[in-house]
Amino acid sequence: MTTATAPGVGALLREWRDRRRISQLELALRADSSARHISFIETGRSRPSREMVLRLADHLDVPVRERNALLIAAGYAPHYPDTALDAPEMEPLRTSVEQLLTGFEPYPALVVDGTYDIVAANRSVGMFLEGVAEHLLTPPLNAMRLTLHPEGMAPRIRNLRAWRADLLSQMDRQLALLRSAPLRALYDEVSAYPLPPEPEPDAAESPGAAEYPPFALPMVIEHDGRVLSFVSTIATFNTPMDVTVSELAIETFLPADPETSAYLARAARLGP
Numbered sequence: 001m002t003t004a005t006a007p008g009v010g011a012l013l014r015e016w017r018d019r020r021r022i023s024q025l026e027l028a029l030r031a032d033s034s035a036r037h038i039s040f041i042e043t044g045r046s047r048p049s050r051e052m053v054l055r056l057a058d059h060l061d062v063p064v065r066e067r068n069a070l071l072i073a074a075g076y077a078p079h080y081p082d083t084a085l086d087a088p089e090m091e092p093l094r095t096s097v098e099q100l101l102t103g104f105e106p107y108p109a110l111v112v113d114g115t116y117d118i119v120a121a122n123r124s125v126g127m128f129l130e131g132v133a134e135h136l137l138t139p140p141l142n143a144m145r146l147t148l149h150p151e152g153m154a155p156r157i158r159n160l161r162a163w164r165a166d167l168l169s170q171m172d173r174q175l176a177l178l179r180s181a182p183l184r185a186l187y188d189e190v191s192a193y194p195l196p197p198e199p200e201p202d203a204a205e206s207p208g209a210a211e212y213p214p215f216a217l218p219m220v221i222e223h224d225g226r227v228l229s230f231v232s233t234i235a236t237f238n239t240p241m242d243v244t245v246s247e248l249a250i251e252t253f254l255p256a257d258p259e260t261s262a263y264l265a266r267a268a269r270l271g272p
Contacts, residue, residue, distance in 0.1 A: 009074035064246035082243040106268035114247030158220040218256040229256040
């Protein structure tokens, strides 16, 4: 009878080095060490100092949450706090994010955490929620469920197959970097949602798509009797020092054609 044990810090570091496709020598040069020392760490013959673990993690671009995992595997306490977003010390961050989201109006903008739960959004996001089933609007709202669920936005997204493939690819890239059971469960759930029948070739494009070719994959969605087209941008915090902050992403939806831009401008003039 055997008992599974967690991998040591050496094995984890080797795994990250392999992911980044960096040789022991290259990593040693970046971290001001030697290939021999890196080899000893990876094989468990040498225990790295706390500072060395953090230095190697930095040069390997390891996500903040996983840096804590490396430290724990090496026998050290976590370096980065994991502060709840509603904690009092996060008030300056919450205020700044709310001001940022308001400043993006009339363009829809929202903030999601590491499992795509929406933690903040501006009023313009409401246009995406038209016709969404009530059970999907029960907090915490999840951006992936709202977008891909058959009772969510999916029936109104004209290019659902392409948009869905892009979102699933985005989640897949995250799963390659994080050992996140909740994110894996979410991926398995949303990837299993049924797809609508394949559209006819001439129905796959939205009005105006040929006249204004997109410079990035747009989300083409029906709203209020119109067809609107948005491209998405995602921003994260530079050099985060907290696990929670490191996993926040601000997503904005910018008009991808003049018609959508004009509609949003008109909606802004008319107000809520």
